[in-house]
Amino acid sequence: MSGPVHPKIEIDVDARLARTLLAEQHPDLADLPLHGRVHGWDNITWRLGDGLALRFPVRALSAPLVEREHRWLPRLAAHLPVPVPVPVRTGAPGPHFPWSWSVVPWLAGTTAARTRVEDRAVWATDLAEALAALHRPAPPDAPENPFRAVPLATRAAVVGPRLAAAHLPHTDVLADAWARGLAAPAYGGTPRWVHGDPHPANLLADHGRLVGLIDFGDLSAGDPASDLATAWLTFGPAGRAAFVARSDELRGWDDATWQRARAWAAAYVPTLLAHPDEYPSLAVIGRHTAAQLSLDAAL
Structure with missing residues (x-):
């Protein structure tokens, strides 16, 4: 694990859970290497292969924030002069994880x-x-x-x-x-x-x-x-x-x-x-x- 753990984290997305969700919803990505997990204030991010990342909310309070990104980032990105992590795939709530999640590009820098x-x-x-x-x-x-x-x-x-x-x-x-x-x-x-x-x-x-x-x-x-x-x-x-x-x-x-x-x-x-x-x-x-x-x- 990399990074601190949120004091109020409700679901810890480890490698096993991340791979389970990929296998269920995006099986073509499930064999890419997972590495570089980072805890943010409202999310956990896993790097996926060289060019992608997985972004998961860590608690119910932050779950709507991911859905907000799904809806609005694709519309805003075209107006911005710098790259932003527009989701390239989305994950739906399911039996193993109750909230929406994202597959986003890994932005270098x-x-x-x-x-x-x-x-x-x-x-x-x-x-x-x-x-x-x-x-x-x-x-x-x-x-x-x-x-x-x-x-x-x-x-x-x-x-x-x-x-x-x-x-x-x-x-x-x-x-x-x-x-x-x-x-x-x-x-x-x-x-x-x-x-x-x-x-x-x-x-x-x-x-x-x-x-x-x-x-x-x-x-x-x-x-x-x-x-x-x-x-x-x-x-x-x-x-x-x-x-x-x-x-x-x-x-x-x-x-x-x-x-x-x-x-x-x-x-x-x-x-x-x-x-x-x-x-x-x-x-x-x-x-x-x-x-x-x-x-x-x-x-």
Whole structure:
């Protein structure tokens, strides 16, 4: 096994179960080698052969997220300038596994979380362009997500107490960023497509370019400020400046949008730091985010 185990995992998809499901539903793929299993927050991914991967939800709460990807990723991929894991096959619920699952292409590249922050600045404009392409008006039947892209006020009762936790770094800065976001004008435009989780563990880079966006389970429609929080999650000052400038050039975001984005960045910190032993890479992102917010506050 590779990677941490989710604290609330309900079904652990080991190699035997993965092969059983392939044999039942995609027998032509069942003999390909399985390797490189990774636990995400909501899923387990097995690499299948050289060019494919299997993606399984780990709990009932995350099962609808896979179905969301099945429906919407094929439609969105054509508009995006970087590859995304559009399912090439789908798996149906059955007697051995109760939820839908996916066969997706294996996207080459290194997750940005495994690279130096300073090295990410060269593709900051790539990410700005990818998110600007995604942040187009969404249709009325686009999925909703109560945890992403919503008005900040709807999250205040949860996020406020979380930001007061004594173990968090830079608590004053986080609280101030959140308060300023709450005070900023709410998003009043057409709901736009939002990735929902573009932190550096979901970004792929190679040779100084952004080469993939992965994990669209939080895909929804609403305020794109929650995605723009990646300016603090992913980059240092130089990369953030390039990302903000290119984003503004393409989408013309106003100061209120960036105030809300900064608030979203603060709101993500407690979640990223919630399970440091099981998810040390996310904890690194959380500490980095708090430090970058603090750095900006000191300027």
